[in-house]
Amino acid sequence: MVLLYHRITDVDEADDPGGMVVPPELFREHMTALADWFDVVPARDVLGSHDRPTAAVTLDDGYLDNLEQAAPVLRELGIPATFFIVADAIAADPPEYWWDRLEHLLLEPGSGAERIRVAAGPRHLDLDLGTPLSSRAAYRELSAVLQRQGHDAAMQVLSTLEAARPRPPLCARHRRLSAEQVRALAEQDLFEVGSHTCTHSALAALSRRAGREELARSRQRLADLLGEAPDLLAYPYGSVGAVVRRNARDARSAGYRAAFANVAGPVEGASPFAVPRITVGRWSVAQLHAAVTAFRGPG
Numbered sequence: 001m002v003l004l005y006h007r008i009t010d011v012d013e014a015d016d017p018g019g020m021v022v023p024p025e026l027f028r029e030h031m032t033a034l035a036d037w038f039d040v041v042p043a044r045d046v047l048g049s050h051d052r053p054t055a056a057v058t059l060d061d062g063y064l065d066n067l068e069q070a071a072p073v074l075r076e077l078g079i080p081a082t083f084f085i086v087a088d089a090i091a092a093d094p095p096e097y098w099w100d101r102l103e104h105l106l107l108e109p110g111s112g113a114e115r116i117r118v119a120a121g122p123r124h125l126d127l128d129l130g131t132p133l134s135s136r137a138a139y140r141e142l143s144a145v146l147q148r149q150g151h152d153a154a155m156q157v158l159s160t161l162e163a164a165r166p167r168p169p170l171c172a173r174h175r176r177l178s179a180e181q182v183r184a185l186a187e188q189d190l191f192e193v194g195s196h197t198c199t200h201s202a203l204a205a206l207s208r209r210a211g212r213e214e215l216a217r218s219r220q221r222l223a224d225l226l227g228e229a230p231d232l233l234a235y236p237y238g239s240v241g242a243v244v245r246r247n248a249r250d251a252r253s254a255g256y257r258a259a260f261a262n263v264a265g266p267v268e269g270a271s272p273f274a275v276p277r278i279t280v281g282r283w284s285v286a287q288l289h290a291a292v293t294a295f296r297g298p299g
Contacts, residue, residue, distance in 0.1 A: 001038070001055045001292050002046055003030075004234075004262060004277040007063050008070040011173060017103055017139055019281050024069045026282065031057070031077050033285045037292065042192060043082040044232055046267055047258060047275065055292070057081040058260060058277060060196055060234055061097070062089060064175040067185060074190060083185055084196035084234035084260075087218040089176055090225070096174045097200065098154035099143055104168035105161045106139045107132075112165030118142070118157050121149040121205075129165075147237050150206055151199035179225055186226050194232035195219050195256070202242040203235060203250075211247055215254040231257040238262030238277070248273035266295045 006020035008027045022030070034040055038055035046056040057074070059066050062085040074081050089097065096104075106129060114130040123145050127138040146154045177185070186193040197203070197214040198221070206214065215233070223229035233251050235243040238261040251259045251273055258272045265276035278291050 002043060002260060002267060002275060002277040003034070003055060003057050004279045005057070005059045005070070006061055007065055009065040009173060013282060016282070017107060017136065018099060018143070022280065022282055024073065027070060028073045029285050030280065030288055031073055031079050033288065035077060035079060037289070040079050042080040043194070043260070044192065044258065047272055058084060058234065060084045061200070062086055062177045062182065062196070064177055064181065067177060067181050071185065071188070071191070075188070078190070080190045082192045082194050082232060084194045085177070085182055085222065086196045086198070086200045087221040088198040089200070090179050090182060095176065096170060098146065098158055100174040101158055102139060102143065104171070105158070105165055106135050106142070108168055110166050110168070116161060116164045118160045120145045120157050121153040148202055148205055148242060150201040183226060192232070193222065193226060194230045194234060195222055196234050197236055200236045202237050203247040204242055204244045208246065212250050212254065215251055215256070219254060219256070229255065231255065233259040235259060235261055264291070
């Protein structure tokens with residue numbers, strides 16, 4: 001099994017509309033249990049042959065809390081992990097991902113237009129922001145659409161929203177790793193840094209040329225930063241429709257040796273360029289156990 005986490009921080013569930021946050025103490029419980037159930041190995045080694053049930057831990061997007069909250073737990077328990085970094089997001093402007101800015105714009109109380117029409121690629125959406133309930137529905141709908149678009153479409157939507165509603169201030173909970181902090185993670189023996197492309201665009205939404213550039217340029221940028229090119233890739237969003245067969249072929253051509261998706265399942269029998277991962281949420285240990293044993297055979 002390969003597990004996928006995103007943010008490890010103390011945030012109320014109500015402030016986690018994307019379901020991406022696991023509190024640090026719960027993360028510690030997960031890791032302690034995982035080490036009891038599995039041999040936990042680096043993500044690059046999970047594809048090999050193993051005598052015992054084996055798992056790997058991955059964290060996507062390069063949030064600062066990965067260094068401040070997740071890394072100390074992993075070090076204490078001796079658990080290896082791979083951190084997949086969005087190359088253009090390191091010290092980038094704006095310093096928040098589009099989905100984090102969207103959270104501020106649509107879900108935080110404030111003045112401004114209560115109905116906004118936005119163009120998201122070929123889609124046009126009428127957003128009702130009149131009540132907390134309708135705003136959450138608008139956030140879910142717009143997020144789902146933008147996940148299937150490229151980075152430019154998301155930036156266009158943010159521009160439209162920020163013209164119609166006050167631009168919210170940046171917040172500490174969405175901070176991302178700096179170049180120095182990414183290097184600090186990569187220098188630790190337990191940890192490895194992999195590529196999560198340049199802009200976190202769904203590769204299937206891009207032209208063949210743009211998709212290849214995302215794969216090659218992100219690998220080169222991380223090589224310039226770390227002194228060695230990563231050979232592990234995590235597809236942005238990684239779900240059916242967000243990544244297609246040509247993206248796997250292009251990943252191989254770009255020099256990666258394995259690529260990870262966001263589709264639950266066991267690693268056995270999977271293509272090295274479509275390695276399944278279980279996306280973990282704010283689960284109890286019992287829920288985590290149910291998820292990692294769901295694919296166990298009758299034996």
